[in-house]
Amino acid sequence: MLETQNKEISLYFLDDKPYINMTNACTNACVFCLRNQKEDVQGAKLWLEKDNITSKDVIEQINKNKDKIAKNNEIVFCGYGEPLIKIREVVEVSKYIKENFPDIKIRINTNGHANAIHKKNVVEMLSPYIDTISVSLNAQNEEMYNKISQPKIENAYEEVKRFIRACVEAKIKTIASVVDKVPDYQIDIKRCEVIAKSLGADFRARDFIKNGY
Numbered sequence: 001m002l003e004t005q006n007k008e009i010s011l012y013f014l015d016d017k018p019y020i021n022m023t024n025a026c027t028n029a030c031v032f033c034l035r036n037q038k039e040d041v042q043g044a045k046l047w048l049e050k051d052n053i054t055s056k057d058v059i060e061q062i063n064k065n066k067d068k069i070a071k072n073n074e075i076v077f078c079g080y081g082e083p084l085i086k087i088r089e090v091v092e093v094s095k096y097i098k099e100n101f102p103d104i105k106i107r108i109n110t111n112g113h114a115n116a117i118h119k120k121n122v123v124e125m126l127s128p129y130i131d132t133i134s135v136s137l138n139a140q141n142e143e144m145y146n147k148i149s150q151p152k153i154e155n156a157y158e159e160v161k162r163f164i165r166a167c168v169e170a171k172i173k174t175i176a177s178v179v180d181k182v183p184d185y186q187i188d189i190k191r192c193e194v195i196a197k198s199l200g201a202d203f204r205a206r207d208f209i210k211n212g213y
């Protein structure tokens with residue numbers, strides 16, 4: 001049994017489906033981000049007070065919930081922050097899941113900044129384990145992206161598009177996503193879809209839901 005002192009909850013369930021929340025940190029400050037609205041999603045408190053979750057912590061929580069997890073066909077890295085800021089931990093946990101739950105697919109929801117953050121192609125580290133990656137394209141151009149996502153890195157929109165293409169090239173099922181109907185921010189959905197397809201990705205638009213998930 002792995003021993004850990006960290007009691008922060010990184011594994012949570014929504015409608016009995018498992019999610020992993022690695023960090024609060026993010027290189028965006030999206031206008032629609034749930035972090036701006038509340039500290040829980042359907043009762044799951046996602047704000048990590050210490051924000052020092054390790055892969056051992058997550059694996060321990062996975063083991064404690066293995067029967068519940070085994071009833072699912074997918075587990076998702078998604079939470080109040082950007083999971084790929086903790087790339088090493090995501091890879092370690094994903095490897096563990098693949099070795100111990102071979103029938104469960106792994107998805108990551110990401111802002112697409114990881115290669116810029118780590119200054120290398122981290123997609124190569126992910127591709128052995130990750131089945132699906134959903135990347136927040138968020139807008140049809142840099143100007144709108146900067147308004148909606150308020151990135152803290154340079155050339156973020158171009159970085160996101162490059163990241164999407166890198167995931168496609170690594171043969172990970174890649175979805176470029178946008179949030180529609182955000183109050184005061186009307187994006188061009190058709191144009192976003194054309195960009196997603198041009199990068200080789202699938203496209204998904206979901207409507208903004210206040211206090212939703």
Ligand code: SF4
Pocket residue numbers: 026027028029030032033034035079080081082110111136
């Ligand atoms: S990328 Fe995700 S976690 Fe980061 S600010 Fe945007 S919605 Fe929130």
